[in-house]
Amino acid sequence: MEVAKVIVDVPSKDTDRPFDYLIPKRLSPWVDVGSRVGVPFGNRTLQGFVVSLHLRSEVETSRIKEIGEVLDFSPPLSRELVELSVWMKERYACRQITVLQSMLPTALKGKAERYVALADPGESSVQEQHQHGVLFAAAPQTEGEQRMLDFVKQRGEVSLEQLNRAFPEDSASLKALLAQGLLREYQQIKDKLQKKTMKAVSLSIGLAEARQALESFSSKAQRQKEVLSYVVDMEAFLPLSLQEVLTAVGVTAGTVKALADKGFINIQDMEVQRDPYKGRSFKPTEPLTLTAEQEHVYSRIVRKLESRDHGVFLLHGVTGSGKTEIYLQTIQRCLEQERQAIVLVPEISLTPQMVERFKGRFGDRVAVMHSRLSQGERYDEWRKINEGHASVVVGARSAVFAPFQSLGLIIMDEEHETSYKQEETPKYHARDVAIRRASQAGAAVILGSATPSLESYFAARSKSQEDFEPELLEMPTRALGNRLPEVRIVDMREELKDGNRSMFSRSLHEALAARLERQEQSVLLLNRRGYSTFVMCRSCGYVAQCGECDISLTYHQKANNLRCHYCGYAAPAPEVCPDCGSEHIRYFGTGTQRVEEELAKLFPGIRVIRMDVDTTTEKGSHEKLLKQFREKKGDVLLGTQMVAKGLDFPDVTLVGVITADSALNLPDFRAAEKTFQLLTQVAGRAGRHHLPGEVFIQSYTPDHYSIIHASGHDYLSFVKDELKHRKALHYPPYCRLILVTLSHEQLTVLVRAAENYAGDLKNKADRRGWFGSLDRFSAEALDVLGPVASPIPRLKNRYRFQCMIKWRGNMDAVSLVRQVAEELQEAARDQTLQISIDVDPQMLM
Ligand SMILES: Nc1ncnc2c1ncn2[C@@H]1O[C@H](COP(=O)(O)OP(=O)(O)OP(=O)(O)O)[C@@H](O)[C@H]1O
Numbered sequence: 001m002e003v004a005k006v007i008v009d010v011p012s013k014d015t016d017r018p019f020d021y022l023i024p025k026r027l028s029p030w031v032d033v034g035s036r037v038g039v040p041f042g043n044r045t046l047q048g049f050v051v052s053l054h055l056r057s058e059v060e061t062s063r064i065k066e067i068g069e070v071l072d073f074s075p076p077l078s079r080e081l082v083e084l085s086v087w088m089k090e091r092y093a094c095r096q097i098t099v100l101q102s103m104l105p106t107a108l109k110g111k112a113e114r115y116v117a118l119a120d121p122g123e124s125s126v127q128e129q130h131q132h133g134v135l136f137a138a139a140p141q142t143e144g145e146q147r148m149l150d151f152v153k154q155r156g157e158v159s160l161e162q163l164n165r166a167f168p169e170d171s172a173s174l175k176a177l178l179a180q181g182l183l184r185e186y187q188q189i190k191d192k193l194q195k196k197t198m199k200a201v202s203l204s205i206g207l208a209e210a211r212q213a214l215e216s217f218s219s220k221a222q223r224q225k226e227v228l229s230y231v232v233d234m235e236a237f238l239p240l241s242l243q244e245v246l247t248a249v250g251v252t253a254g255t256v257k258a259l260a261d262k263g264f265i266n267i268q269d270m271e272v273q274r275d276p277y278k279g280r281s282f283k284p285t286e287p288l289t290l291t292a293e294q295e296h297v298y299s300r301i302v303r304k305l306e307s308r309d310h311g312v313f314l315l316h317g318v319t320g321s322g323k324t325e326i327y328l329q330t331i332q333r334c335l336e337q338e339r340q341a342i343v344l345v346p347e348i349s350l351t352p353q354m355v356e357r358f359k360g361r362f363g364d365r366v367a368v369m370h371s372r373l374s375q376g377e378r379y380d381e382w383r384k385i386n387e388g389h390a391s392v393v394v395g396a397r398s399a400v401f402a403p404f405q406s407l408g409l410i411i412m413d414e415e416h417e418t419s420y421k422q423e424e425t426p427k428y429h430a431r432d433v434a435i436r437r438a439s440q441a442g443a444a445v446i447l448g449s450a451t452p453s454l455e456s457y458f459a460a461r462s463k464s465q466e467d468f469e470p471e472l473l474e475m476p477t478r479a480l481g482n483r484l485p486e487v488r489i490v491d492m493r494e495e496l497k498d499g500n501r502s503m504f505s506r507s508l509h510e511a512l513a514a515r516l517e518r519q520e521q522s523v524l525l526l527n528r529r530g531y532s533t534f535v536m537c538r539s540c541g542y543v544a545q546c547g548e549c550d551i552s553l554t555y556h557q558k559a560n561n562l563r564c565h566y567c568g569y570a571a572p573a574p575e576v577c578p579d580c581g582s583e584h585i586r587y588f589g590t591g592t593q594r595v596e597e598e599l600a601k602l603f604p605g606i607r608v609i610r611m612d613v614d615t616t617t618e619k620g621s622h623e624k625l626l627k628q629f630r631e632k633k634g635d636v637l638l639g640t641q642m643v644a645k646g647l648d649f650p651d652v653t654l655v656g657v658i659t660a661d662s663a664l665n666l667p668d669f670r671a672a673e674k675t676f677q678l679l680t681q682v683a684g685r686a687g688r689h690h691l692p693g694e695v696f697i698q699s700y701t702p703d704h705y706s707i708i709h710a711s712g713h714d715y716l717s718f719v720k721d722e723l724k725h726r727k728a729l730h731y732p733p734y735c736r737l738i739l740v741t742l743s744h745e746q747l748t749v750l751v752r753a754a755e756n757y758a759g760d761l762k763n764k765a766d767r768r769g770w771f772g773s774l775d776r777f778s779a780e781a782l783d784v785l786g787p788v789a790s791p792i793p794r795l796k797n798r799y800r801f802q803c804m805i806k807w808r809g810n811m812d813a814v815s816l817v818r819q820v821a822e823e824l825q826e827a828a829r830d831q832t833l834q835i836s837i838d839v840d841p842q843m844l845m
Pocket residue numbers: 288289290291294317318319320321322323324325450479480645646647648684
């Protein structure tokens with residue numbers, strides 16, 4: 001192969017294609033698809049990725065440049081991942097370089113650094129000088145130049161930075177030396193982060209020899225003798241870290257160095273792997289005997305694994321049905337096949353308890369990746385996988401790119417979680433990427449949840465989606481045979497009517513008191529999402545809604561009005577409730593801190609462990625709080641969404657939801673689905689072991705179907721009701737969405753651009769016969785809503801407008817939406833107009 005196609009690190013439209021580079025002979029053994037390379041681009045050196053290899057270029061060879069360097073011994077990306085990046089760039093309307101980079105840890109985001117070295121000694125420079133008619137041989141002209149030249153000579157190569165530090169005032173000499181051809185300048189890509197090394201001490205003579213040396217050690221060098229004696233004693237553990245030697249013997253580095261100079265020991269740099277779970281032991285666990293229900297599910301998945309074909313399973317199992325045990329045992333099979341497994345979990349449920357379950361079963365073969373690790377730790381976990389030392393990875397969203405060579409299984413726990421969608425570019429959904437990657441690799445996918453997303457469930461039931469068709473597996477009972485907890489809905493309007501203005505209903509109050517008495521534990525959930533954004537009547541539960549879009553109107557304090565984020569409808573904020581005339585109408589929301597205060601007032605001496613964004617910012621704090629709760633150092637675990645997921649505490653017998661409605665009224669068509677999921681999840685924390693559980697859901701809209709069905713643990717009925725709404729109003733899964741957000745510093749410019757965008761898109765879609773309301777009975781339709789001001793109308797001094805595109809059918813809507821955006825941007829000739837495209841958006845607020 002002579003030519004490599006390389007995607008370079010310039011995220012702009014014109015460079016979003018591969019460029020040809022010649023592969024020099026000396027580098028050819030190292031260059032492969034997925035290699036990270038440094039290439040000349042214009043007058044810069046850039047990092048890039050090789051995406052294909054060819055025998056020759058279509059471009060004239062003399063016009064293409066050579067690859068400058070290869071940055072890794074083995075390519076950090078596999079062919080499979082490079083292929084995946086092409087698919088992702090099209091599906092999510094983004095640049096391939098952005099995708100490729102997001103597949104790697106940030107530590108590998110290299111940047112060019114400038115170096116100087118001696119120019120090729122002698123010949124070439126002399127030749128060149130002859131060519132230029134210069135007859136004198138080049139030599140330094142000043143003392144400063146001479147010193148600089150010597151400095152470089154000694155070191156071979158010097159970074160420009162280092163040189164400037166050594167000769168801070170002397171850029172003239174450098175210029176002169178470069179001009180005379182004595183020094184040359186070049187660029188190299190340096191990784192953002194280096195491997196971590198430590199100084200390590202080992203013996204440089206034989207053990208017997210060292211023992212002998214100890215006998216005859218000079219009494220003047222007593223300290224050195226102690227060091228040598230320590231090293232000899234620890235012979236079985238060599239090499240030792242220098243730090244350890246220093247603290248154990250109580251000497252300075254100088255003493256150790258002196259001993260090294262005498263030739264007894266040597267001190268070297270040794271690479272160390274940062275292990276975030278180092279020093280922690282995980283109790284080994286054995287596979288449990290599966291229940292009949294589990295056995296059935298297990299055998300279906302294993303059959304697929306044995307076939308080594310691609311397949312997707314939707315595992316719908318109630319809380320506590322033992323999904324995790326299914327994950328563990330199917331991974332076991334996968335490893336026995338010498339294939340590897342990826343386990344994706346939502347960031348907030350990537351709790352130590354979760355990690356423990358996988359480390360406990362598979363020990364050191366498990367790598368862990370999440371955002372609370374330092375960049376260095378992430379890099380090392382990534383390398384552990386890349387070098388084949390790990391065969392299971394447990395991680396958040398981006399672990400879907402784990403560099404495994406023969407992937408057998410991808411598990412996505414809590415598959416309904418919105419955090420699987422990345423909100424920054426590339427705005428990918430890990431579920432879709434997982435399915436795509438698995439189909440390339442012939443791997444199986446398990447999507448697990450007690451409350452599957454409507455999209456996945458619909459796809460599994462209807463078998464009509466072109467995207468993916470999961471096979472549905474059900475586990476309707478709990479593994480330990482106990483019943484799901486009893487759930488009571490408390491009508492908070494009644495409480496107010498009866499004069500109780502507290503945030504605790506009388507029944508939840510009583511239940512809490514009983515738990516304190518019996519020394520059992522409680523979990524209290526405060527749904528903080530949607531804090532203060534909607535207007536609700538506390539007397540009758542009325543919430544202002546848009547008649548067209550069936551979503552809550554958002555309160556805008558400045559204008560004192562209510563607006564719909566989808567269609568732009570606006571109305572003045574009401575003073576009294578339009579339904580019942582009550583004055584108890586207000587913006588909604590309560591903070592965890594206020595709940596904590598009220599608990600302390602109601603139950604003096606109560607021990608509350610509060611878990612929210614404020615108390616969990618510090619590294620490891622999440623873990624510490626849960627440990628306290630497990631050790632029963634708290635009566636109540638109070639928190640936001642964090643307390644709803646994946647926790648398995650035997651003594652929790654009460655779960656209270658302070659206000660179930662707050663998420664229900666968010667201006668998001670998934671509000672009901674999210675509320676149902678959250679209530680079901682949190683209810684599932686109660687009574688998981690021998691003690692029976694009880695759940696109280698406090699609500700101002702107790703007849704809402706999401707609350708009623710959650711209280712009955714009735715997923716199917718919820719789905720039926722919800723699908724009716726989605727169908728009537730044309731929302732997913734009956735269509736797909738693309739959210740286009742435009743932003744600019746000047747409002748007038750922005751409004752015009754947004755209107756042009758919507759107009760162009762409609763025209764182009766119309767010409768293709770796509771444009772039309774989704775109301776019409778046709779298999780294909782594309783509708784454009786807006787433009788309207790975005791839910792966050794101004795961000796960082798930029799105004800924001802958006803268009804929502806709804807579409808269904810067999811058409812390439814994404815590329816049309818992208819094409820129109822690119823054309824508009826080009827025509828506008830305005831660098832500051834930004835257009836962002838979010839395909840299948842999850843966050844609509
Ligand atoms: N086959 C089994 N035999 C005995 N105990 C089991 C078995 N399977 C699971 N369990 C136990 O049942 C409890 C619930 O299981 P697990 O936490 O895996 O459920 P889950 O479906 O993942 O729940 P959730 O969705 O609520 O997180 C755990 O304590 C687990 O150890």
